[in-house]
Amino acid sequence: MTERLITHLRHVDLAVPDHAKQLDFYTNTWGLKAEHTDSGLTFLAAEGSPEQYIVRLRQSADKRVDLVSFGTATAADVDTLAGRLAADGVQLIGEPDTLQTPGGGYGFRFFDNEGRTVEISSDVAVRQHRTIEEGESIPVRLSHVVLNSADPEGTVAFYGKHLGFALSDTLMHPRMGNMMWFLRTNAWHHSMAVARGPHPSLHHASFELRGIDEYMRGTGRLLRQGVEKIWGPGRHRAGNNTFSYFLDPHGNTVEYTTELEVLDEDSWHPHVYDFSDPEVSDQWGTANAMNEFVAQRSFNDPDKGLFVAPPV
Incomplete structure (x- = not known):
């Protein structure tokens, strides 16, 4: 590698x-x-x-x-x-x-x-930051980014070969085959994941909250404000992290999460999880079912910036 x-x-x-x-x-x-x-x-x-x-x-x-x-x-x-x-x-x-x-x-x-x-x-200067207090339901950090890919096997291979990303786990479906690959670049279970989709686009961006209480408070706060929830709250098997997915005003999926697994990289061996098993998608059984509606929203619009560098 x-x-x-x-x-x-x-x-x-x-x-x-x-x-x-x-x-x-x-x-x-x-x-x-x-x-x-x-x-x-x-x-x-x-x-x-x-x-x-x-x-x-x-x-x-x-x-x-x-x-x-x-x-x-x-x-x-x-x-x-x-x-x-x-x-x-x-x-x-x-x-x-x-x-x-x-x-x-x-x-x-x-x-x-x-x-x-x-x-x-x-060598980017460090920003002055602070410890998030108990009960504060705001993001602590950017946890991970998941990308939709029309060639997920090729994309996973690209990031492994050229940037040294390691495979943590894979999600598969008995009818559809492998569907999502979780990639790490440090001990966090994943900093990036690649999902099989109809076109390259953002699947979701995930934001870490301080802990379970803050994660649930944040989920509730968004629900009270009428932000459209796509999926959650629940806890995934791969990564063992919590999830609540919402849509931003332009239809990008954004996630509140916490407690993403930290791996012992020397002893870790990737799993292949069958996400037709409801406990793989959500160990708690509290989230709405992963269905066509959730999948369609996660596909997002085709990215219009491919092979076009942003102006800034």
Whole structure:
């Protein structure tokens, strides 16, 4: 396996037609904090995270995922990854350079096998953050991002070969075969997952809350505010994390979660879970059934940003 130089997930950047409506949702409803704002561009931080921002919102005619960003430990690791990717024929959007985003740093962007923009960076300044208090139902950090793929086997292979992601577990269905692959880049069960879908798009972005009580309070708060719930609350088997999935104003699925499993990587062996078993989807049995409605919403709209680098 490729030497692992990626240390963690940093942020997910979304472009949407109605920036103001999206910003209102992520700050006043979801619980993020707008730290840096320009016309039609906002960087949103989690109060408990040292990352400068975990979500970026950009005004655009097209709804798209602008990019997914991962961190490395050093600038030398950034250069190593850029060199390896280029040597393997992966299309770089630019050579490693100083980043012009909050916190600065050093990094580069490239297109993955299906045309998503991925950013790799190091030396980004740490944001002043705080300990989330008991009862505070706001995100502590960005937990993971799940991507829909029309070629999931190829996408999983790409991230394993080029970026050193390791497979934690797989979900399968007796009629449909393998459907979701959970990939890790540190001891967390997954920082990214790849789902079989009709087109490349965002499946969901997941946000970690302080604990079970805060997770349930957050779920209840969104329900009271009339935010459309897709699936949950429940607890998955793979990753052992809780889940409550909601739709943001532009139809992206976002998740509140907590207690994602931390693995002993030296002894871990991947499982294949059959998600036609209700306990695989939800150990508690409290969530609504995983059905066509839930699946359709998770497919999202086809991403309009493939092989087109975001302007910022």
